[in-house]
Amino acid sequence: MTAAAFLRAEATALGFTDVGFAAATEADTFPEFSDWLDAGYAGAMNYLEARREARRHPEAVFAGVHTVMMLALDYGPPVDGEQAGKIAAYAQRPDYHDLVWAKLNALRDRLTERFPEARAKGVCDTAPLLERDFARRAGLGWFGKNAMLIHPRRGSYFFLAALLLNLELPTSEPFAANHCGTCTACLTACPTQAFAAPGVLDATKCLSYHTIELRQPIPLEFRIPLGDHLFGCDDCQAACPWNRFAVANAGFPASPELAALDPLELLALTPTEYRRRFAGTPMLRTKYAGLLRNAAIVSGNTAGPEALPILRRAAQHEDAVIAEAAGWAIEQIEARAVEQSRPS
Secondary structure: OOHHHHHHHHHHHOOOOEEEEEEOOOOOOHHHHHHHHHOOOOOOOHHHHHOOHHHHOHHHOOOOOOEEEEEEEEOOOOOOOOOOEEEOHHHHOOOHHHHHHHHHHHHHHHHHHHOOOOOEEEEOOOOOOOHHHHHHHOOOOEEOOOOOEEEOOOEOOEEEEEEEEOOOOOOOOOOOOOOOOOOOHHHHHOOOOOEEEOOEEOHHHOHHHHHHHOOOOOOHHHHHHHOOEEEOOOHHHHOOHHHHHOOOOOOOOOOHHHOEEOHHHHOOOOHHHHHHHOOOOHHHHHHHHHHHHHHHHHHHHHOOHHHHHHHHHHOOOOOHHHHHHHHHHHHHHHHHHHHHHOOO
16 A cells, blocks of 8 residues: 555544645745735734744745645534524534644554654644645645635535645645635625635634634724624634535534533633633633623623623723723613613
8 A cells, every 4th residue: 555545544544534635835825825914914913924934835844845645624514502602613612633633643653653764744723834725735625715725525614734744645636626606605794894805814804813813802893793703703604605515523523512602601700710611622712801801792792781780790800801891891781771762
């Protein structure tokens, strides 16, 4: 069995849902990525700028790389919950990094045991690699207008990972077609109109950025559009017709308690309770202050006067970001109450 066939078989056995191989040359869209940074679309994600040049070529991640093995792992569409706080589909599960890293390490170890001359480095989301470029080159899908990689048989609810190899392996047929056609459902569905152009996301307008990455107060203009999005946003994926083919991954099931969360309950958490409750989940990404800030804004958008006592306590919080968001929420609820009390 060749190394490529061995890797395909072992990756499938480990639960990866798609596999392809691409030549380890300069990333196709590095110029566009650089322009994207220059336009300020990364917002406060300074780590992207800090390692801009490293994303030009996978050699910066793994010296001596010849082939990039791209892997997909489906997670499936979101599970609807009964509470007000929506959670992005990927975050309704345990932290995917732990799962994917375990699979990558196992794949690397099996490879080097079978082929002692092989050297490999796993990459999952944390190294400066433009994964979409190599995934498209490896035949895993095309770039949608929502900037997601889309596969014609599974949609876009999947993670990408890579195994950088010192071996020169036969490459896969690149995915040359684009099946979005004239459809603009994802662009229309975006609550904040965050796409500067088809395929170009302005992260500074994206609710996933504001609810997960941003550490400061969420700008006022995005608070009402945030609605009941507590952590992340799947609206552009949910609107994509290709995601009618997306299915849940039985090997990586959603946690029912993370399908949706009660924002008012979250406002009562202490930092210690927050860390204990969400240990091992992506919910730690937004940090304690970020999650309670989000909970306050969702409450302001969705709750009635019964939430005011909880929000008034939160408005006295020692963290200024939480306190400010709670104060805003109180104003929203009180304003709605006044409006509803007026004679029609």
